[in-house]
Amino acid sequence: MSLVEQNPQLADKRGKRGRGKTKGRVVDINALLEVQSLLGDASRANDLLIEHLHKIQDKFGHLSAAHLVALASEMKLAPTEVYEVASFYHHFDIVKENDSAPPALTVRVCESVSCEMAGANELIAALKSSLGDGVRVQPVPCVGRCDKAPVAVVGQYTVDQASAESVQSAVEAGNTQQPMPTDSIDFASYKADGGYQLYEKLLAGDTSGDAIVEALEGTALRGLGGAGFPVGRKWRILRDAPAPRLMAINIDEGEPGTFKDRFYMLADPHRFLEGLLIAAKVIGIDDCYIYVRDEYPSISENLRLAIEALQNESGYDLPNMELRRGAGAYICGEESAMIESIEGKRGMPRLRPPYVAQVGLFGHPTLEQNCESLFWIRDVIEKGGEWFDAQGRNGRKGLRSFSVSGRVNNPGVHLAPAGITVRELIAEYCGGMMDGHEFYGYFPGGASGGILPASLGDVPLDFDTLQEYGSFIGSAAVIILSNKDSAKQAALNSMKFFAHESCGQCTPCRVGTEKAVSIMETGDWDIEQLNDLSTVMIDASICGLGQAAPNPMLSVIKYFPQELGLEVNK
Numbered sequence: 001m002s003l004v005e006q007n008p009q010l011a012d013k014r015g016k017r018g019r020g021k022t023k024g025r026v027v028d029i030n031a032l033l034e035v036q037s038l039l040g041d042a043s044r045a046n047d048l049l050i051e052h053l054h055k056i057q058d059k060f061g062h063l064s065a066a067h068l069v070a071l072a073s074e075m076k077l078a079p080t081e082v083y084e085v086a087s088f089y090h091h092f093d094i095v096k097e098n099d100s101a102p103p104a105l106t107v108r109v110c111e112s113v114s115c116e117m118a119g120a121n122e123l124i125a126a127l128k129s130s131l132g133d134g135v136r137v138q139p140v141p142c143v144g145r146c147d148k149a150p151v152a153v154v155g156q157y158t159v160d161q162a163s164a165e166s167v168q169s170a171v172e173a174g175n176t177q178q179p180m181p182t183d184s185i186d187f188a189s190y191k192a193d194g195g196y197q198l199y200e201k202l203l204a205g206d207t208s209g210d211a212i213v214e215a216l217e218g219t220a221l222r223g224l225g226g227a228g229f230p231v232g233r234k235w236r237i238l239r240d241a242p243a244p245r246l247m248a249i250n251i252d253e254g255e256p257g258t259f260k261d262r263f264y265m266l267a268d269p270h271r272f273l274e275g276l277l278i279a280a281k282v283i284g285i286d287d288c289y290i291y292v293r294d295e296y297p298s299i300s301e302n303l304r305l306a307i308e309a310l311q312n313e314s315g316y317d318l319p320n321m322e323l324r325r326g327a328g329a330y331i332c333g334e335e336s337a338m339i340e341s342i343e344g345k346r347g348m349p350r351l352r353p354p355y356v357a358q359v360g361l362f363g364h365p366t367l368e369q370n371c372e373s374l375f376w377i378r379d380v381i382e383k384g385g386e387w388f389d390a391q392g393r394n395g396r397k398g399l400r401s402f403s404v405s406g407r408v409n410n411p412g413v414h415l416a417p418a419g420i421t422v423r424e425l426i427a428e429y430c431g432g433m434m435d436g437h438e439f440y441g442y443f444p445g446g447a448s449g450g451i452l453p454a455s456l457g458d459v460p461l462d463f464d465t466l467q468e469y470g471s472f473i474g475s476a477a478v479i480i481l482s483n484k485d486s487a488k489q490a491a492l493n494s495m496k497f498f499a500h501e502s503c504g505q506c507t508p509c510r511v512g513t514e515k516a517v518s519i520m521e522t523g524d525w526d527i528e529q530l531n532d533l534s535t536v537m538i539d540a541s542i543c544g545l546g547q548a549a550p551n552p553m554l555s556v557i558k559y560f561p562q563e564l565g566l567e568v569n570k
Contacts, residue, residue, distance in 0.1 A: 027073045031066035034059075035074055044075045047362075049344035053086050054294075054325055062093040062101050088346040088503075089327030090140075091294050103136045105176065107167060108153040112142040112256035113447060113479055113493050114405040118149035118161075126164040127152070135171060141330065141497055142256040143295045146405035146479070147412045156297050178298045181266045187309035190270035196314070198378055199277050203317060209282035212381060213239065219385035220397035220418070225250050225333070225370030226445070226474040228463040231377075234367065237357050238283045241365035247280060247288040247319075248339055248361050251371045254293060254330035255446035256497060257477030260401040261371050263413040265299045268375075269306040275374030278381075280319045283367060288319050289342050290371075293326045300325060330501035334543050335368040336360075337503065348505045349543035370475075372401060393417035393424075394460040400473075402461070404430055406480035407437045419460040422478060430480075437482035441560070445474030447494040448548035451487050451555040470554060487560040491552035492520045498549040509546025512537040516553060525564055527557060 038055045042048065052075070056067050063086055072079040086092045095101050107127060111120045120139075127137045145151045148160035152167045155176030159167050190196070201207045216232030223229045238245055253261045265272060280288055292300045300323055307321050329347045332338045336350035339361050350356075360366025376399075380388045389397040396419025405411045409431030416429055422442050426432060433439055439454045444461055450471035452459070459465060466472050481487060499513035512533050519526050519533075534550035541547045556563060 025065075025069045025079055027069055028066040031064070031070040032073060035067060035070045039074065045344075046075065046077065047342065047344040049075065049077070049082065049085055050089070050327055050341065051325060051344075053082075053092055054327065057092055060101075061104055062095045064095050064101075065097045068094070085344065085346055089329050091328035103134055105134070105155060105171065106136045106138055107131065107171065108138045108140040108143065109162070110141070110143045110145070110149070110151045110153075111139040111493075112146070112497060113443070113490050114146040114257060115142075115150040116493050117406060117481075117485055117490075120150040123150050123152065123162060123164060123167075127167055130164055130168060131171065141500060142254060142258075144253060144259045144262050144293065146257050146259055146403065146477075149405060153295070180298055180301060184266055184302055185268045185270060187270060187306065187313055190268070194382075195270055195378075196274055196277075196316070198381055199274050199281070199316065202278060202281050209239070212278065212282050215381055215385055216377075219380055220389050220392070221373070221376060221380055221385075222398075222463060223370055224372040224376075224401070224475065225253075226255070228473075231369075231373055234357070234369070235279065235283055238285075238365060238367045241357060243284060244287075245283055245285050245365045245367065246361045247276070247283075247285045247367045247369070248335070248342060248356075249276065249288065249290045249369055249371055249374070250333060250335065250338055251296070251299065252291055252293040252326050252333045252338060253475065254333050254501075255448065255475055255477055256494070257405055257443060257446040257479045258403050258475045259405075259477075260403045260413050260475070262296055262299060263403075264372060264375050264401070265296075266302055269302050270310075271378060272371050272375045273303075273306055273310060275377035276321070277316070277318065278377050279367060279369065279374060285367065286319050288321045289324055289361065290321065291324045291326060291332070291338050291342055294328050329503070330497075331503045331543070331545055334545065337543070339366065339368070346503070348503050349545075351542065391417050392419045392462075394419040394421070396460055396462040396465070400461065400476045402429075403475070403477045404480065405478075406442075407434045407482040407485070408432070408480050409434055418462045419465070421458045421460060422480075423457040425461070425478065426480065433480070433482060437484060439480070440483045440485060441481040441487050443477065443479040443481075443490070443552070445472050446477035446479070447497055448544070448551055449474045449477070450551035451481070451490060451559065453487075453559040456559075470551065470558065486563060487556050488520075488525075488563040491556045492517070494552040495520055495549065498545060502545060506540070506542045506546065508537045508540040509542070509549065512541075512546065513549050516550070520553065525557075527564070527566075530557070 068082050069079050072082040093102050109124045124139050143151055150162050152159045152162040154170045156178050157175040159170050213235050221231045251261050324342050326332055332341045332347040334349050335356050337347040341347040356366045356368050391399045398418040400418045402414045414429040441451050441453045443449055443451055452471055461473055495517050499517050502509045502513050504510045516533050537546045537550055
């Protein structure tokens with residue numbers, strides 16, 4: 001007996017006909033019942049569209065046309081609206097009518113800069129040859145484990161420093177789920193070490209919101225997602241904004257070379273949550289949305305457990321905290337694109353003004369903050385701004401979490417003084433260069449931060465210190481190149497990434513990145529044309545993706561002319 005026969009009361013969901021023709025697409029009842037079962041009692045509000053698409057994708061491994069139409073019917077949306085959102089995000093596999101579903105298992109191999117340097121292209125070729133037709137091998141952008149390059153992801157199970165043999169073993173063993181961390185600090189341990197005391201003082205009135213904002217304004221703590229806006233000033237602006245005020249937390253680090261958020265959220269989630277609670281109380285926020293990139297399922301689960309422990313064990317007055325899951329779109333690391341995604345839409349950056357602090361999530365003033373910025377709130381307030389500021393070096397203030405990958409002996413997240421130079425970072429924190437490799441160049445701020453030569457290895461790494469060299473620190477993602485690497489190839493890899501991740505909203509970025517790739521792939525760069533493209537992208541792109549995309553390319557032209565067959569300026 002079919003599902004329709006078992007549920008005759010749903011037969012009218014089939015779609016209406018007029019004059020013998022279908023008016024709109026017919027809703028498949030079996031698909032509708034499956035969607036209803038997956039959604040259960042969850043709200044059908046529009047902002048949950050991406051969450052519900054994930055439920056279907058997780059269950060069936062793809063999104064069929066029938067399920068998309070059924071979801072549209074269930075959420076009272078137009079099928080085209082559901083389709084355009086689903087097709088925007090890389091992690092949704094849409095299967096059209098009469099097309100075959102993808103294999104049940106996908107092995108994703110990162111091909112971004114650090115992984116390419118570690119042999120990702122050779123690994124991809126080997127896996128396509130060895131795994132056979134029953135497994136899909138898919139090259140993908142950065143998965144946030146650059147210190148373990150090359151990286152493959154079997155389902156959701158990551159294989160670090162992957163080889164064809166280790167990936168094959170994971171596939172044969174059926175390892176498709178990422179295990180939870182065993183050393184993450186839980187609620188009881190965090191509380192026993194003095195955690196949440198500052199939040200308790202705030203709740204009890206023993207310290208005031210004014211005092212906390214003033215303390216933050218007196219330190220060098222800035223937004224650590226890349227933009228570097230002073231945290232205290234941002235909180236002051238939001239405090240003065242009209243209610244209701246909301247919070248959107250960015251854990252969608254997709255910049256090639258960046259993985260610090262993963263490190264902190266797996267190790268010590270309650271330190272971040274205490275910062276979130278303090279911000280919500282000080283600013284007057286009742287609803288907080290935590291946006292986690294889809295490549296980080298263990299972070300989502302770790303945060304879910306931590307929030308659940310807070311709700312069940314703390315007895316605190318808590319704001320509403322919702323975890324939202326990204327779907328594979330680097331552009332959603334941009335604050336307004338992230339807000340669009342949280343609202344269940346395509347992650348298209350908004351034109352500004354107005355800024356998100358004025359008109360943000362659901363049209364309300366919104367505190368948008370990187371998770372690491374909140375992670376440091378407790379330490380900065382309890383130990384004092386003087387402690388934080390005194391950590392700097394070379395005339396700079398504060399601490400930086402450097403995500404270091406590439407040709408060093410000890411890649412990883414290294415907490416170091418702001419203003420440290422890359423030579424000092426390599427020598428003091430990274431165990432020096434790998435054997436047989438000489439320091440040649442570096443990305444100081446991920447793929448978008450440009451490439452600097454070893455001759456500029458003594459420039460302090462911090463906000464505002466690299467701009468004169470056509471570079472910036474961003475989220476402090478440092479990729480080290482050696483004399484065995486090519487800055488020209490690294491720049492091409494970066495431009496391919498930007499072309500893949502462009503949201504397509506504005507022509508300068510959409511067309512400019514693709515055109516630049518086509519020129520750079522010839523090997524014989526047309527410098528005049530690339531400079532013209534760069535000018536247009538920088539001046540006319542809507543958001544930072546298009547504006548920063550030319551940086552690695554321009555860096556090669558300026559600092560590595562020998563790789564282009566140009567005369568080296570003495």
